[in-house]
Amino acid sequence: MVNEDRPIYLDYQSTTPVDSRVFREMLPTFSEKFGNAASKGHVYGWESAKLVEAGRFRIADLLGCTSKEILFTSGATESNNLALKGVAEKYRDKGNHFISVVTEHKAILDPLSRLSERGSEVTLLGVNSEGTVDLEELESALRPTTLLVSIMAVNNEIGTLAPLEEIGALCRKHDVLFHTDAAQAVGKIPIHVDKMKIDLLSLSGHKVYATKGVGALYVRRRSPTVRLASQMDGGGHERGMRSGTLNVPGIVALGKASELCQWEMGKESLRIQFLSDNLFQRIQSDLSGVQLNGHSANRLPGNLNLRFKGIDAEDLLTQLPDIAMSTGSACTTASLEPSHVLKALGLSEEAIRSSIRISLGRFTTDEEIDRAGVRIVEAVRELRAQPR
Numbered sequence: 001m002v003n004e005d006r007p008i009y010l011d012y013q014s015t016t017p018v019d020s021r022v023f024r025e026m027l028p029t030f031s032e033k034f035g036n037a038a039s040k041g042h043v044y045g046w047e048s049a050k051l052v053e054a055g056r057f058r059i060a061d062l063l064g065c066t067s068k069e070i071l072f073t074s075g076a077t078e079s080n081n082l083a084l085k086g087v088a089e090k091y092r093d094k095g096n097h098f099i100s101v102v103t104e105h106k107a108i109l110d111p112l113s114r115l116s117e118r119g120s121e122v123t124l125l126g127v128n129s130e131g132t133v134d135l136e137e138l139e140s141a142l143r144p145t146t147l148l149v150s151i152m153a154v155n156n157e158i159g160t161l162a163p164l165e166e167i168g169a170l171c172r173k174h175d176v177l178f179h180t181d182a183a184q185a186v187g188k189i190p191i192h193v194d195k196m197k198i199d200l201l202s203l204s205g206h207k208v209y210a211t212k213g214v215g216a217l218y219v220r221r222r223s224p225t226v227r228l229a230s231q232m233d234g235g236g237h238e239r240g241m242r243s244g245t246l247n248v249p250g251i252v253a254l255g256k257a258s259e260l261c262q263w264e265m266g267k268e269s270l271r272i273q274f275l276s277d278n279l280f281q282r283i284q285s286d287l288s289g290v291q292l293n294g295h296s297a298n299r300l301p302g303n304l305n306l307r308f309k310g311i312d313a314e315d316l317l318t319q320l321p322d323i324a325m326s327t328g329s330a331c332t333t334a335s336l337e338p339s340h341v342l343k344a345l346g347l348s349e350e351a352i353r354s355s356i357r358i359s360l361g362r363f364t365t366d367e368e369i370d371r372a373g374v375r376i377v378e379a380v381r382e383l384r385a386q387p388r
């Protein structure tokens, strides 16, 4: 997996490579098992349908739900759009108010602004300096017309973990649906939709060592039964909630990836946490003026969002072509605006411009972390020594 000629990959929160075990499992779907899962009249279709159901089952197992509660989509962006717009349309007679948080991914914020253009009411809650939403503030934002609360499980920039169980209990108590964008959480930390009283959950294949262009939406079937207005019509696939020929290779990948995560999550997260702790300690002991953005402990294993006093993050990345990382700006969007997440923590423009996100993953090695530590320290020292 590690190629000496390529930069060290420390950007796992942007995307992950496909695990070779996942890749192997996908291969037959490109050759003999290429059928359309909706073809009812022959073995090609039956084989594919069977693979799809096996994938659905594995994902359900990881989340603690039934396979009937999993819908396949093209990714977390689509899952988020379907959850938010599908609820808005289906429950129009019941209310029109949505609550979410300013630090959400654009794949939540943009659909919500679309809904607000169409007449929905949207409340975006702020966060404290560690990126956590206040539960009392959440409770007092609830209205009789509130349909749904959407709060991400793990922030993609700063890794802050949301108190899902508390949020779920609060939503259930007030009879409001709870959706979570769990693209950064599924397969990395334990998620249990019943224990956490989650009604809708979005996940993405390419964040869990499966392929790009596949994702899923968990939709609760029982107490309460969640219903959605489909946003993609044509053929009535996925119980009428999401039409379109299923991406069988992607679904097989996502299923296998889910199984691997379920087996290995505990061990893997400890190893990754150990490596990122080492990297942080080394950087902090060798350099002054380094701060961790976000929560010091309550964060995704392997996420380090660091700011380096006096350093421009873009310059730092330029100085380090041998390490692949993200700056605090625009890692999730096509624009170059300063990160709305870091802004919400109360950081100054300058602090935001000096921040980078380092994210470790399954294939990160001890040697890579040793080398990355040395190189980051070197690069920061060189930049600080330059006349400005």
Ligand SMILES: *Cc1c(COP(=O)(O)O)cnc(C)c1O
Binding pocket: 013, 014, 074, 075, 076, 077, 078, 105, 107, 152, 154, 155, 156, 181, 182, 183, 184, 203, 204, 205, 206, 207, 213, 214, 215
């Ligand atoms: C990556 C990501 C998305 C987008 O997922 P796609 O599958 O690429 O559409 C949405 N939300 C979060 C939190 C993410 O990290």
